Structure formats: C-alpha cells, structure tokens
Amino acid sequence: MHDLIREAEALCQRAGMTLTAPRRRVLEILAASDTPMKAYDLISKAGEDGRATKPPTVYRALDFLCQLGLVHRIEQDATFVACNHAGHTQPVALFVCNSCLKATEVAYDDVAQMLESAALTRGFQLQRLVIEGRGQCQDCALAA
Amino acid sequence: MHDLIREAEALCQRAGMTLTAPRRRVLEILAASDTPMKAYDLISKAGEDGRATKPPTVYRALDFLCQLGLVHRIEQDATFVACNHAGHTQPVALFVCNSCLKATEVAYDDVAQMLESAALTRGFQLQRLVIEGRGQCQDCALAA
DNA sequence: TAATGAGTGTTATGAAATAACATAATAGGA
DNA sequence: TCCTATTATGTTATTTCATAACACTCATTA
Numbered sequence: 001m002h003d004l005i006r007e008a009e010a011l012c013q014r015a016g017m018t019l020t021a022p023r024r025r026v027l028e029i030l031a032a033s034d035t036p037m038k039a040y041d042l043i044s045k046a047g048e049d050g051r052a053t054k055p056p057t058v059y060r061a062l063d064f065l066c067q068l069g070l071v072h073r074i075e076q077d078a079t080f081v082a083c084n085h086a087g088h089t090q091p092v093a094l095f096v097c098n099s100c101l102k103a104t105e106v107a108y109d110d111v112a113q114m115l116e117s118a119a120l121t122r123g124f125q126l127q128r129l130v131i132e133g134r135g136q137c138q139d140c141a142l143a144a
Numbered sequence: 145m146h147d148l149i150r151e152a153e154a155l156c157q158r159a160g161m162t163l164t165a166p167r168r169r170v171l172e173i174l175a176a177s178d179t180p181m182k183a184y185d186l187i188s189k190a191g192e193d194g195r196a197t198k199p200p201t202v203y204r205a206l207d208f209l210c211q212l213g214l215v216h217r218i219e220q221d222a223t224f225v226a227c228n229h230a231g232h233t234q235p236v237a238l239f240v241c242n243s244c245l246k247a248t249e250v251a252y253d254d255v256a257q258m259l260e261s262a263a264l265t266r267g268f269q270l271q272r273l274v275i276e277g278r279g280q281c282q283d284c285a286l287a288a
Numbered sequence: 289t290a291a292t293g294a295g296t297g298t299t300a301t302g303a304a305a306t307a308a309c310a311t312a313a314t315a316g317g318a
Numbered sequence: 319t320c321c322t323a324t325t326a327t328g329t330t331a332t333t334t335c336a337t338a339a340c341a342c343t344c345a346t347t348a
Contacts, residue, residue, distance in 0.1 A: 020295065039335065054298065059336065075219035076274060078335065093259060095268045106262055114255050115237065115277065123282025124239045124248055130220060130276040133259065138267025162314095164326065183304065198329070203305065222304065 004031045004082065008070050015068065022046070022053070026061040027082065030071060035101040036079035074103065076132055081105075091129050097137035099144075104137065148175050148226065152214050159212065166190070166197070170205040171226065174215060179245040180223035218247065220276055225249075235273050241281035243288075248281065 005019075008027055012019045019027075029045050030037060037045075039058060047053040062080055065071035069089045072081050074096060081094070084105045091112055095104040112129060119126045136144075149163075152171055156163045163171075173189050174181060181189075183202060190197040206224055209215035213233045216225050218240060225238070228249045235256055239248045256273060263270045280288075 018295090022296075052297095055336070056298085056338090057296070060296080075276070093262070095263055095266075095270070097268070098271065104266055104268055106266065108259070108262060111255055111258050111262070114258065115252070115275065118237070118250055118252060118255070119239055119277060119279070122239075122248060122250065123285065124241075124277070124279055125285060126239070126277045126279040127242065128278040130274065131259065132219070132274040133263060133268070133270045133272065135263070135271040136269045141267065141269060162326090166327075196328095199305070200307090200329080201327070204327080 004070075008068075011068060011070070017064075017068070022057050023061045023064055026058055027065055027070060030065075030080060030082040033082075036074050036077075036081035036096070036103050038079055042080070072105070074132060075130055076134070091131070093131040093133065095133040095135065095137070097140055098134055099136060099140040102137060148214075152212075155212060155214070161208075161212070166201050167205045167208055170202055171209055171214060174209075174224060174226040177226075180218055180221075180225035180240070180247050182223055186224070216249070218276060219274055220278070235275070237275040237277065239277040239279065239281070241284055242278055243280060243284035246281060 005024065005028065008024075009019050025046050026042060029042055039055070039062065042062075043053055043055055043058045046058060062071060062073070066073055066080075070083050072083055072092065072094060073079070074081065074094055076096075081103045083092070085092070085107065088107070090107060090109065093106045093108045093111070095106065096102070097104075108131065111131070115129060116126050149168065149172065152168075153163050169190050170186060173186055183199070183206065186206075187197055187199055187202045190202060206215060206217070210217055210224075214227050216227055216236065216238060217223075218225065218238055220240075225247045227236070229236070229251065232251070234251060234253065237250045237252045237255070239250065240246070241248075252275065255275070259273060260270050
C-alpha cells in the first residue's frame with residue numbers, strides 16, 4: 001500500500017510531474033479503501049484532518065491520477081478506484097460486484113485488439129476504450 | 145424511422161408492456177437525432193409542444209427504453225442514443241466520434257464471450273457489460 | 289528581481305438524476 | 319357495472335456530480 005505511493009512518486013517523476021500533497025492524499029484514501037469511492041466521499045474524507053477540502057481540489061487530483069493511470073473512473077456510477085497494476089498505461093476492464101461492491105481489475109490486451117480491429121473494419125480509429133462489467137464476484141457467490 | 149416506432153410497439157407488446165405517450169415521444173426524438181442526446185436536451189425538446197415536460201418523466205421513459213434495449217445510455221458522458229438493431233437484447237459496443245459525435249453501434253458476441261470467460265476464470269459472473277469507445281470515425285478521418 | 293508557469297484555495301454555479309407524494313388511466317374480477 | 323389493484327404520469331423539491339472563474343502561492347529561471 002505504501003508501495004503504491006512510492007511507485008506513484010516514481011511514475012510522476014518519470015513523467016515530469018509531481019505528486020503534490022492533495023494528489024497524494026486522494027491516492028492514499030483510495031488505496032486504503034477496499035471498494036471504489038464517490039468523489040464526494042473522498043472530499044469529506046480528505047477534509048477529516050483540520051482543513052476543509054473542496055470539490056475542485058479533489059476533482060483536479062482525480063483528473064491527474066486518472067491521466068497517469070494510477071486511478072480509474074468507473075463510468076457507470078461515477079466512482080473512483082486505485083489501480084492495482086500501478087504504472088501500466090494499458091487499458092483495463094473493471095468488474096464490479098453488485099453485492100460487495102468490490103472492483104476486480106483485469107488486463108485485456110486480446111479483447112482490446114479484437115475491439116480495435118472491429119472498430120477499424122468500420123473505419124473507426126479507437127483512442128479510448130471503456131470496459132466495465134457488473135455481476136457477482138466469487139466470494140459473494142460462495143456466500144450465497 | 146417510423147419502422148423503429150412500429151418495431152418498438154411490437155416489442156413492447158411481446159413483453160407485456162406498453163409504449164405510452166411520453167415513452168414514444170422520447171424514442172421519437174432520439175430516433176430523429178443523428179447524435180446521442182443529453183437527458184436535459186430531451187427534456188426541453190419534449191416540452192416544445194405545449195405542455196411542460198419535467199425530468200422524472202423523461203428519466204422514467206429512458207429507463208424503460210433502456211431496459212427494453214431500444215435505447216442505450218453512453219456512460220462516459222451520460223448521453224442516450226436510439227438503438228439500431230431494435231429488438232435484439234444482446235449487448236453492443238458503442239463507438240463515439242470525438243469530432244462529429246455520432247455513435248456507431250456494433251454487435252460483439254465474440255468479444256463478449258472473451259470477457260465473460262476472462263471474468264469467469266476469476267470467479268466473476270457477469271450480468272451486465274459496458275463497452276464504449278472514443279476516437280475518430282471514418283468520415284471525419286477523411287475530412288481531416 | 290521580475291516574469292513565468294504549475295498548482296492550489298475559494299466562491300459560486302451548472303448539470304445530471306432521483307425522492308416523495310399526488311393524481312390519473314387502465315385492466316380484471318365480483 | 320362498480321370496485322379495486324396496478325401501472326404510469328404529474329409535480330415539487332432536493333440531492334448528487336462536476337466545473338467555471340478568479341485570486342493566490344510558490345518554485346524556477348532568465
């Protein structure tokens with residue numbers, strides 16, 4: 001978990017950017033959470049130490065972290081989750097359990113290639129790809 | 145385009161549901177648009193005849209139409225688009241052009257199967273799948 | 289030391305979606 | 319037919335998600 005922060009720092013440095021205080025704070029909170037979080041939960045959590053934290057601060061940090069691939073935004077429900085494979089810039093698929101809400105991150109090069117070629121046969125040049133699943137994770141299936 | 149409405153009616157009947165006035169209205173507007181629309185654009189457009197149309201009316205219609213697969217919600221930017229292959233209940237991938245904003249709908253059974261099995265090897269049982277792309281469509285690529 | 293640029297703080301507002309409750313329309317059964 | 323249950327809509331208000339705009343800080347460098 002502190003690994004993640006260290007990796008993040010290294011990654012920023014390589015990219016010529018800096019992991020400033022608010023960015024690090026947001027990443028720490030996300031990394032400590034076992035489920036994806038809403039932006040406003042982050043905002044109140046980040047403000048739990050003395051000073052107030054306001055929406056733009058957190059949204060800016062999230063934009064930054066998402067761009068570096070350190071955090072993923074789950075489009076279906078506007079939540080954010082820290083990336084497992086810190087540092088990879090490849091796209092991932094995110095499977096979210098409807099029961100426990102935990103997110104499973106999966107690399108999917110093969111799938112991406114299929115989609116890319118499916119798009120290309122229609123003359124469409126892919127720049128960004130979002131793949132999100134909903135369902136039931138193993139733990140919840142066994143518990144039921 | 146009127147085909148779509150007729151198909152929609154048939155589909156509703158088969159499902160034991162009804163294509164009521166507001167639902168039909170929303171579907172018509174979406175079908176007439178060549179790009180995906182935001183909910184609030186629909187709301188004002190639907191209100192252009194005399195009577196005011198309010199958010200819940202349109203959101204309810206959208207929920208209904210999405211459930212029947214007559215409309216798709218694009219999660220990335222919260223827009224809605226009428227379905228091409230009216231009646232299919234299989235999932236589709238949506239590729240949205242960053243220039244002209246038009247959406248291309250693509251069936252992807254093979255990709256879905258890959259993702260499903262990728263999920264299953266992790267014990268994850270998929271119930272819903274969202275696949276969305278962003279990029280440049282053929283027309284815009286040629287125009288540039 | 290001025291000028292630049294990147295980042296943050298703050299106020300205010302815009303945009304997307306839904307809760308809660310009242311009302312209407314419709315279909316089925318006695 | 320009349321009652322009742324169900325389904326859908328109308329309406330008000332509010333919640334949730336996100337960003338615009340501008341002032342300020344602080345490090346870098348010319």
